[in-house]
Amino acid sequence: MGELLTLFLSTVLINNIILSQFLGMCPFMGVSKNRSSALGMGFAVLFVIVGSSIITYFLYHGVLVTFGLEYLQLITFILVIACFVQFTELFLKKFSPSLYKSLGIFLPLITTNCAVLAVALENITKKYTIVETLVNSVGVSVGFMLVLYIFSTIRERLDMNTKTPKAFLGNPLALITAGLMALAFGGLAGLI
Amino acid sequence: MQAIGLVLVLGGLGSVYALLYYLNKNTPKPEGCEEIESSCSGCHITSCGHHPSHNE
Amino acid sequence: MKRALYLAFFLAIVSALAGGALTLANDLTIDRINANKVAADKANLELIYPGAEFLPIEGFDDETGLIQNIYQAGDAGYVYKLAVNGFSGSGSIEFMVAFGTDGKIAGYTVISCSDTKGIGDKVASDSFVNSIVGKDVGASIDTISGSTVSSSAVVGGIDAAVAHYEANLK
Amino acid sequence: MENKKPNFLQSLILENPVFVLYLGICSILGVSTSLDNALGMSLLVFVVLLFSNIIVSLLRKITPNEIRIPVYIVIIATLVSVAEMFIKAYATSLYTSMGAFISLVVVNCIILGRAEACASKNNVLTSIKDACVMGAGYAVAIFSLSAIRQFLAEGGLSLSNPLNLATIFKFTVLPEEFAIGLFSKPVGAFITFGILAAVFAAYKQGYEAKQAAAAKKAKEAK
Numbered sequence: 001m002g003e004l005l006t007l008f009l010s011t012v013l014i015n016n017i018i019l020s021q022f023l024g025m026c027p028f029m030g031v032s033k034n035r036s037s038a039l040g041m042g043f044a045v046l047f048v049i050v051g052s053s054i055i056t057y058f059l060y061h062g063v064l065v066t067f068g069l070e071y072l073q074l075i076t077f078i079l080v081i082a083c084f085v086q087f088t089e090l091f092l093k094k095f096s097p098s099l100y101k102s103l104g105i106f107l108p109l110i111t112t113n114c115a116v117l118a119v120a121l122e123n124i125t126k127k128y129t130i131v132e133t134l135v136n137s138v139g140v141s142v143g144f145m146l147v148l149y150i151f152s153t154i155r156e157r158l159d160m161n162t163k164t165p166k167a168f169l170g171n172p173l174a175l176i177t178a179g180l181m182a183l184a185f186g187g188l189a190g191l192i
Numbered sequence: 193m194q195a196i197g198l199v200l201v202l203g204g205l206g207s208v209y210a211l212l213y214y215l216n217k218n219t220p221k222p223e224g225c226e227e228i229e230s231s232c233s234g235c236h237i238t239s240c241g242h243h244p245s246h247n248e
Numbered sequence: 249m250k251r252a253l254y255l256a257f258f259l260a261i262v263s264a265l266a267g268g269a270l271t272l273a274n275d276l277t278i279d280r281i282n283a284n285k286v287a288a289d290k291a292n293l294e295l296i297y298p299g300a301e302f303l304p305i306e307g308f309d310d311e312t313g314l315i316q317n318i319y320q321a322g323d324a325g326y327v328y329k330l331a332v333n334g335f336s337g338s339g340s341i342e343f344m345v346a347f348g349t350d351g352k353i354a355g356y357t358v359i360s361c362s363d364t365k366g367i368g369d370k371v372a373s374d375s376f377v378n379s380i381v382g383k384d385v386g387a388s389i390d391t392i393s394g395s396t397v398s399s400s401a402v403v404g405g406i407d408a409a410v411a412h413y414e415a416n417l418k
Numbered sequence: 419m420e421n422k423k424p425n426f427l428q429s430l431i432l433e434n435p436v437f438v439l440y441l442g443i444c445s446i447l448g449v450s451t452s453l454d455n456a457l458g459m460s461l462l463v464f465v466v467l468l469f470s471n472i473i474v475s476l477l478r479k480i481t482p483n484e485i486r487i488p489v490y491i492v493i494i495a496t497l498v499s500v501a502e503m504f505i506k507a508y509a510t511s512l513y514t515s516m517g518a519f520i521s522l523v524v525v526n527c528i529i530l531g532r533a534e535a536c537a538s539k540n541n542v543l544t545s546i547k548d549a550c551v552m553g554a555g556y557a558v559a560i561f562s563l564s565a566i567r568q569f570l571a572e573g574g575l576s577l578s579n580p581l582n583l584a585t586i587f588k589f590t591v592l593p594e595e596f597a598i599g600l601f602s603k604p605v606g607a608f609i610t611f612g613i614l615a616a617v618f619a620a621y622k623q624g625y626e627a628k629q630a631a632a633a634k635k636a637k638e639a640k
Contacts, residue, residue, distance in 0.1 A: 011325060034296060071270060071278075075267070128313065132313075189397070
């Protein structure tokens with residue numbers, strides 16, 4: 001149990017998907033304008049990463065390995081993740097408009113998101129068991145949401161101040177702030 | 193044996209993806225949500241569903 | 249509805265063709281990749297057992313997930329290749345440790361270490377190597393002060409290898 | 419200076435896919451620690467972009483319009499898988515140093531973006547030209563970022579041929595103790611990228627201001 005906790009803590013804080021693996025930068029740059037959309041994005045990513053990690057895990061060990069088709073891993077994972085996102089959006093549209101109202105607008109953004117694919121591939125290359133796969137995917141999504149939320153609170157203030165030089169407005173300043181956050185998160189490395 | 197597995201897996205996934213993508217595009221958004229525009233600024237990421245390229 | 253079926257059929261064909269192209273590329277490169285895999289480790293294996301004949305042991309199960317591969321070096325002993333989570337993230341230190349049939353640790357070499365320069369890479373320092381090689385298999389190994397995270401990760405890896413060795417191969 | 423089309427060099431900076439359009443940031447930040455990676459990544463992205471543009475523009479007449487994007491995603495995934503196999507077979511050192519970021523080129527927004535914006539509408543020749551321009555823009559971005567980060571982190575630059583590891587050139591200027599290890603870490607990546615993006619933005623703003631001034635002067639002169 002302790003080992004799973006270390007895995008969880010290390011994926012959330014130390015090997016944070018954004019700050020130390022640079023993945024999920026596209027949504028990070030685009031959607032972190034305000035806190036509510038950051039949270040919505042976080043939950044949408046959590047749902048998609050956990051769902052597609054489970055499906056890809058069983059698809060790989062169940063189908064690809066038995067047929068000896070490991071080299072098809074990349075294309076099958078992409079198709080599975082894309083199908084999963086489309087299915088979720090379709091399901092939300094049809095059956096729960098309220099949930100669609102809060103999460104639906106983020107789903108199209110995650111279709112070809114680096115983080116989702118990277119987690120699915122990592123579960124295979126790191127030879128994780130199903131429990132570790134779950135812990136890893138939840139940890140990554142929580143780490144993603146945490147950094148996105150913290151960043152959106154900072155960014156709201158960033159856009160308000162008028163003294164930033166014109167060239168730095170918008171994304172360049174956001175990246176430098178992300179660098180400072182990576183420095184802060186780097187301090188936690190000794191935790192485990 | 194391998195070839196059958198390949199055609200089954202990829203053909204199956206491909207057709208399911210096309211079907212879901214097509215169905216998804218044709219199901220209208222639920223009534224209260226037409227006007228929600230995502231807060232992301234006009235970016236150039238074509239893979240994002242909101243990118244104009246998806247709804248020609 | 250007919251249009252949807254046509255679209256589904258079209259993408260199915262494209263995906264199947266893509267699979268065919270991948271199979272072709274795979275057949276072209278698979279033997280070279282496997283040769284590279286053994287070659288990559290052979291250089292390090294030679295450091296421990298120069299000139300020995302190495303047999304990769306397939307299908308070992310190891311729940312720690314740290315053991316990458318195991319090689320049998322003739323009748324001299326077994327060499328474990330491990331990747332442990334050092335200071336800078338998962339799999340940041342790769343090393344090999346060898347257990348001789350005489351019950352002693354026959355060798356320990358670091359293959360790659362991407363931890364912080366000057367701190368993390370002390371796990372490859374001669375003092376640390378000498379503190380491991382020659383010890384009995386299963387004897388306790390102390391970590392390096394100043395780079396506890398990296399060295400304790402390595403020691404954890406060695407313990408996992410010892411556990412597997414004593415359980416399956418001794 | 420009337421409002422002429424920016425020459426090739428200027429368009430590399432003005433519409434740089436990475437620093438101006440912010441496409442493909444994930445792979446660039448992760449890989450740009452050394453010039454070898456930069457060379458490997460820009461070649462990989464260029465080759466995949468070139469072939470994807472060619473195949474997409476060849477198939478543009480028969481791809482049904484509704485599922486354009488899914489077809490492009492399948493094509494790009496296949497090309498990247500094939501490229502990954504060949505890298506694993508012939509350039510193993512590159513594979514170990516770039517690792518996971520190779521297969522992440524599949525979701526690289528530049529390739530899909532160009533396939534959709536350009537290749538699906540033009541003939542093969544324009545698509546090839548577009549792939550070269552975008553590939554060059556990507557290479558400019560990743561080489562400049564990697565050069566700065568490697569120079570600061572290791573006190574010098576080195577480039578080796580990925581196929582046989584022969585060092586093409588290697589020089590160290592700063593002595594070892596002046597090397598700032600921070601720049602090989604994520605912190606350095608973010609900050610260097612932010613500053614470079616600001617430099618590109620400043621150049622673009624300067625360029626547009628000049629254009630606007632020239633256009634105004636031309637209008638007054640009339």
